[in-house]
Each structure stands twice: as structure tokens, then as C-alpha cells.
Amino acid sequence: MKYLAPTTIEGAVRLLSEASGSTRILAGGTDTIVQLNAEQIEPDLIVDIKRIGEIRGITNENGGFRIGAAVSCAEMTEHDGVRDLWPGCVEAAGLIGSTQVQGRATIAGNLCNGSPAADSVPAMVAAGAVVRIIGTDGSRDVAVEKIPVGPGKTSIGADEFVHSIFLPPRPERSGDAYLRFIPRTEMDIAVVGVGINLTMDASGVCTAARVALGAVAETVLLVEEAGDTLIGTHIDDAALDNLARAVSAACKPINDKRGTVEFRTRVAGVLAKRVAKIAAERARG
């Protein structure tokens, strides 16, 4: 195995396009180095992208925020601007692992790891985040929900890497939130995760809503029918019941030691109600 740390985007692209064997991108390393230590992966080349200045920071762009692929979750949760604009995305990023993991882990890595239970991904899908991917042919912008294609699998090519994730600007009276169910209070993997992002008009009627679910299917799911149950309502109890039904209906979970199919399906609905209430409260200001 070789380790290389290019300092420019072009340098990284060249390394990936010229590589003959298997490659791995190293950002925070909190998944990749675990897999290396356990010999689950044996890449021929590791490309550390943290020395590329352009992707190390958070930049304001047209009222939204571009989060570089090398930005740690700790840097993101400490950023007042991102916290104010996208509190749900920040709380999801803040749930990934311990303090020690927070100092290294990135939301780009959380996405690329391809886990259906990744905490930041449902929040980013609900937010309508856009991923900028760099490859030999230049860059392409892709909706975040198009990245995961199966457990541990993404639509990102072997010669490509994530440059940044864009959290868009948002209309007034918008709010987002993320909650997950775990059997303890910290340091666990989501049994179910729900991210909701919504907007209301001046009279308190919901005009737009996106609902995304984690850990209840092969990939994180964007459930349009669930968002639709909220649109046109005041997010009252009747709307929340409809939301819970739509969410549970969309679940296709597995049975495992952390949760049964029945449990995950039911809890997804319950969590969705709670998340919608928090998002609505934030939207009302």
C-alpha cells in the first residue's frame, strides 16, 4: 500500500486517474482506518485529501454553505452560521461517534461510507444538499440522495472523489431537525433515523416538506409521500398521524439484534412525528 497526500485538486485527480490498483480516499479516517486495521480493505493506494486547501473550509455561497470534504464534524458543529441555517444537519453530524471521532469524521465520509444508518445522510437528504464530485472529466453536482445505491455502495466512481457538500440557502420560516433511536444515550448506531426539513407560509401552513429515513432500508430513503402529508396543513395532530402512517409504510427494514422489522417500522413513524414538531417549531421561529 502507498500513502499519498496531494495538495491540489488536480494532483488528486491525476493520482486517481493514473492508479492501476484499488484506491481509497482518506478524509477523517474514522471508517477507512477502522477497515484498514481490521484488514477488511487492502487498497494499493490511499489518497489523503486533507492537504488540499480548497476543501478544508466552510464557505458562504449565495446564502448557503459549502462544506469542504475535509471539514470535520466538530468544525461544522462549532460554525455559528451553519448551525443557524441548518440546525438539523448540524445535530445529525454531531451525533456521529465520540468526541474523538467528531474531531476527525466528515459528513462527506459519512456519505461515502454508504451505511444506511449514517446519521448525517437523512438530514442532508431532507435539506436537499448537493454533492460536488470531482473526476477526470471535471466536476459534477449531484443530489445527495443519488449517492447511496446499496449498503456500503455509492454511485461515486473509482476515479472520483467528493469535493464538498452544499447546504442550500432556504426561504424564511423554514426549519429542519433530525432524531435517531438508539437503545442508549450516546455512542451507538441508529436503529432508526429521521430527518425532516420544512417551510411554512406567514399563516403557519406548511408549503414544502422533505422527509428522509435512515436504517429502515438498503439505503437512506427520501419519502415524498411522507412530505406530502404535511404540505397544506398546520402540522396538527391529524397531519402528524398521516405522516407517521406514510413513514411506516415506506419502511423496508431488516431484522437484526438492534431492532426487529416491526419495531423499526413503528418507531420510524413515532420519531417522524417528533422530528416534524421540532422542525415546525424552528420554522415558526
Next chain:
Amino acid sequence: MANIQVSTKINGDTYEFLCRPDETLLEVLRDRIGLTGSKEGCASGDCGACSVMLGDRVVSSCLVLGAEVEGQEVNTIEGMADGGNLHPLQRNFIKFAALQCGFCTPGFLVAAKALLDKNPDPTETEIRYWLAGNLCRCTGYDKIVRAVLHTAEEMRGQARG
């Protein structure tokens, strides 16, 4: 696998070392540099026994490659005491019996110091969440939390003079 040459600062001193590309910072610290205070409890980021400061962040050194610390600053438990003078956290861990076998202790101390440097007045809840990635099989945590709370109070008192 060709070795990589790395130059870094550890506890304020400059070090040059050679390491394999897949070698972790924890392995480098323990096996190449001889700083064995950082412990390996899991090698998967779950226990915190290997906690060190990388720049201004507390990280698990088992989840950092040695090659990554080129040009960076690393601080380990060995740099915490000032010569023969223990850091207040170290003193209070002894005073409150916040350790038994001691295997987890270096990691707890490094992580707790990172917290107090950032937040001199943490609540008990903040301490428990901050240290959630440090596991201890012996103490039941309560004495550790008391020791950190007490140290914070003591250090705030000193800061006020």
C-alpha cells in the same frame, strides 16, 4: 511497502521517524518513539484509551495514520505534567481514586484536559457526553466525573487568583 519519512512535533519536541503507510499514529508513538502512555484498547475508535491531541483536537490515535501527522503537532499524556508537577487533573484523579487498573486513565486525562481547555465550567452532563468515547472497565465512571468537576472548579479558582 516502502516506509514513509515523517517529521512532526510531539509534546513540543521535533521527531523524525519512518513508518509503514498503514501504520497508525498509536503504533508509531508506542513502538517507534517509545511513548507508551497512550494505550490500545480496541484499535477501532471505540474505547478512547489511545486519545491524543492532534493540533487542537482530541482524536483516537488508532484512527490516525502515522504518515498523516507530517508537519503537525501531537500532544500525548507524556506531555501533560510539567516536569515533576502533575497537572491538576492528574492530581485529582489520584485524590478521587478515579482509577483502578489505570489502563483507561491516560485517555481520560487527555480528553478531559481538552474539555477544560475549551470549556472551563462544564456541567456534569457535558462532562459525561464529552467523555462518552472513553471506556473504563473498573471505576464505574462516577469518580472520574467527580475528579473532572472538582478540577474545573479548582482551576477556575486559580484563574480568578
